[in-house]
Amino acid sequence: MGGAIARGLAQSGLSAVAASVSSSVPSAGTSAVPTPSAEPAGVASPVPASSSASSTVAASASELSSGLSSAVASPASAASFAPSAVGSQGSAGNPVALYELVVANPSRQKLEALQAEYPSVQITQSNVEAVRGADLVLLAVKPWKMEEVASELKPVLDYRTQMVASVAGGVGLADLSALYRHKNMLPPLFYVMPNTAVAVRQSMTFVAAQGASEEQTAAVVNLFRLLGEAMLVEERLMDGGMALASCGIAFAMRYIRAAMEGGVELGFYPNEAKQIVMQTLRGAVELLQSTGNHPEAEIDRVTTPGGITIRGLNEMEHAGFTDSVIRGLRAARPLKK
Incomplete structure (x- = not known):
């Protein structure tokens, strides 16, 4: 470091x-x-x-x-x-x-x-x-x-x-x-x-x-x-910050890896899938930074009733996506001495 x-x-x-x-x-x-x-x-x-x-x-x-x-x-x-x-x-x-x-x-x-x-x-x-x-x-x-x-x-x-x-x-x-x-x-x-x-x-x-x-x-x-x-x-937030941002780097990388594997299953070569996922994440971050919107507002712009995006999101949530992220963050907090 x-x-x-x-x-x-x-x-x-x-x-x-x-x-x-x-x-x-x-x-x-x-x-x-x-x-x-x-x-x-x-x-x-x-x-x-x-x-x-x-x-x-x-x-x-x-x-x-x-x-x-x-x-x-x-x-x-x-x-x-x-x-x-x-x-x-x-x-x-x-x-x-x-x-x-x-x-x-x-x-x-x-x-x-x-x-x-x-x-x-x-x-x-x-x-x-x-x-x-x-x-x-x-x-x-x-x-x-x-x-x-x-x-x-x-x-x-x-x-x-x-x-x-x-x-x-x-x-x-x-x-x-x-x-x-x-x-x-x-x-x-x-x-x-x-x-x-x-x-x-x-x-x-x-x-x-x-x-x-x-x-x-x-x-x-x-x-x-x-x-x-x-x-x-405040110092009391340092442990939470470590989980969210320091450990968060690894969590973000794991999502990228998972999306790459999914991309390969969809027919792309690994390097192509990585490029696609990274650019998609850059775009998502830029949208939030430029608009100041809540992530859900941007999600709503992509999800149409009966569409493929909402079906994909629902399948991820059915597998515990949001809950898994929150559980991972909570587990990543340093153990108290």
Whole structure:
């Protein structure tokens, strides 16, 4: 996921990507106290071109906003790496200063491969170096590496100027608070949940915030809007969002596979059936986006009394189509600890 995020940001126009693919994450600012266990991940963040690159964003929230705006306006190359972090954002349209993303990873080979693909990306094997001066430190690590990463970052984080975000599944705001609390202080924290479509900048990303100003929260949400759609939600909705959008990718793929198999039975070759189904889904999504209609309104336009569409829909419902989808979504919610 970290690599996908880095690639998407680079494609958005950020001049570099900072991320850490090792068992530890670049640090930034002041200290933090580790709690839950997790795997170190990468950190990436836009940094003003004049600053030294780091695996975090080195700029003010408003600068991050401007930087991501410029990223949207003038797409750049993308970067791909394992665990990664991202930092910066802004609304589309007003290109301003360029920001750099720095990638930190213990694997020199991975770093060099990334830089070969995206020369503008700055790389380092030091998590600490990656996060120095960044506004946003984004942790893309396995949950069991989080404590190790926090231990490395807390001595260098500056809670007055730096934000910390995590895309580690299941590591919520309470966990992040326990990990990064230092001398009764906490940085602004963000729990971020993208899906795998972030690799092609079409993610549905959920963001929950704690202790952040409206400006900081807007900056992080706008950052992830460079990688698809992003929605600010209460943390209690993160599990539901994961089922609907993250697991939902697999559910959508399963429908595509089923429709392809049906297409083969109807006489098409598999690749032809896949092309037909994908374009049909694109059309359905575009209809909903352009009209704002409820899906049922568009269904009504296709189903005529006694027609083949209503017969097909009724047969699917007879087999439990809607109920199966709802049951699957409910079953996909993470089990409570």
